[in-house]
Amino acid sequence: MKLLLLFLGMLLFLPLHGEASVHLAVGWNERHLGARVSAEHIAWRDAEGVHTMVLPAQGAVNLALVTPRTSIAVVSDRAAAIWLQRAFLPRYPTRIVSLWPKHALTLLERDAEILWDTETVFVQASAADFPSMLALTLPDGAVRYLSDHSVRFAGGGQPVRVENASFRGSIIFNPNRRGLLTSINVLPLEEYLLGVVPNEMPAAWPLDALKAQALAARSYAVRQRNRHGQDGFDLCSTVHCQAYHGKGSEHPRSTQAVMATRGQVITFDGAVIDAVYHAHAGGHTRNSEHVWGGIAPYLRGVPIPEEPPLTWTRRVTVGEFERRLRARQVNVAHVTDVRIAEHADVGHVRSVRVTSLLGTVDISASDLRAALDRAQMRSTKFDILILDQLRRPFRIHPAPRPFRLELGRLAGVYHGLLPAQPSSVEITGSGFGHGVGMSQWGAFGLAQAGVDYQGIIRRFYRGVTISRVP
Ligand SMILES: [Zn+2]
Incomplete structure (x- = not known):
C-alpha cells in the first residue's frame, strides 16, 4: 500500500520539469x-x-x-x-x-x-x-x-x-x-499529442505533413497551457483548443510522427510560438492582424500554390438568409440585395452590405460565416450572387411592384408597392478556416512535393526555429 501511495503521490503532487515530464490536464465539462x-x-x-x-x-x-x-x-x-x-x-x-x-x-x-x-x-x-x-x-x-x-x-x-x-x-x-x-x-504532453494529431489531420496523409502537425500541436499546447485554468485544467478536448479523443483514436502513422519529433517545438526569438493552423488557406495564408488584430511577426501571409484546390458553395433561400441574420440580431426585412461591401487581404472579405426594407446594414464577413454555419460557409474568401427562382442572376428592379398584404379581418387588406426580391443567396468561396498560420492542406501538398516537415514549418511560420520543449 505504501508503494501505491507513493506512485499516485508522484502523479498528483510532484512538480515536474523537463521535456519528458511535461504533463497536461485535458478537461471537458x-x-x-x-x-x-x-x-x-x-x-x-x-x-x-x-x-x-x-x-x-x-x-x-x-x-x-x-x-x-x-x-x-x-x-x-x-x-x-x-x-x-x-x-x-x-x-x-x-x-x-x-x-x-x-x-x-x-x-x-x-x-x-x-x-x-x-x-x-x-x-x-x-x-x-x-x-x-x-x-x-x-x-x-x-x-x-x-x-x-x-x-x-x-x-x-x-x-x-x-x-x-x-x-x-x-x-x-x-x-x-x-x-x-x-x-x-x-x-504527459507526448502522450496527449498521440490523441490529438490523428484527430486534427487524417492519419493517412504524408508523414512529413503529420510531423509538421505534431510540431504545431505540441507548440500550441505548450503555449496555450492553462488556457482553461479557471476550469481546473489546461486545455479542453474540443477544437476550441485541440481535438483530443484519447487512446482509442490513436493511429500508428500519427504516433510515428509524434515520436519522431518528440520534444520539438516551434520558437521565435526564444519563445514558443502561437502555432495556429487551419484546414485550407484558399491559396494564400493571412497576416494575423487581418483576423485577430494582433500582429505576430511569424504569422505572415504566404502564397501556397501547392494546396490542392478547395472550393465550396453555400446557397440559402432569401427567407432563410433573413431568419439566420435576425437570429443574430441583424435587423433585416424583405431583403432585396446582398453584396460585398469591403475586401480585406488576399481575396478575403471584410464586410457585406445587406439591403432590405429597413435600409442597408453592413455585417462583418466573419459574423456572416457564423450566421450561415461555419462548417458550410467555410471561409471569408468568397463571392456573393443573388439569384432569381430559375437560379439566374437576380436583376434588381429599380421600380417597386404592386403587392397585396392581408393582415386579418380587423386590419383589412392593404395594397401597396413592394420591391421584387431575389429567391436565393449563393456564396461561393475557397479555403476552410481562418487562414492564419499553417494550412493543413498546404502541408499535405508540400509533403507530396517532397518538402520535409521542417521546410513545411518554415514555410508557414516566418523566421522561426525548431527547438526543444523549454
Ligand atoms: Zn479550449
Missing part, C-alpha cells in the same frame, strides 16, 4: 453525470479532506454525481432515482443519498425496483453543505459518498476506460460549481 470507469486504482480524499485514500479497483466502478440541480432539487426524487439508475450499471445495486435533511435513503435494485427506506437516513445536512456529491459504487457493491471532492482513477500501465473511451494517464472527476461533473485527463 458536463459530459459524465454518471460513468462506468475501469482502472487499477481509485484515489479520493476522505470527508475531512485530509488524507488521500487509495483502493485497488480491479474492475469497473460506477460513478455518479448527485447534486440539487441535476437531481433532487429540480426534479422529483423518483425522477432523480431513475436518472441515477441509468447512470449506474444495473448489476450493482446502488444506494443514493438524498441531499435534503428530511429525505431518506433511496435504494435502487437490479430490476428497476425503487425502494424507499424511510428509516435509514444516511446524510443529514442542508443542500448548502452538500452542493454536490460523488457516489461511487465499487465492484464489491460497497458505496462511497464523496462530498464535493474529486476522485481520481489511475490505470497503472493500463489505460483508464471511461464508458467506451480509453485514456492514457489518469482521469479525475470533479464536481463543479455548475452542479455538473468535470472530467480531467492528466497525462
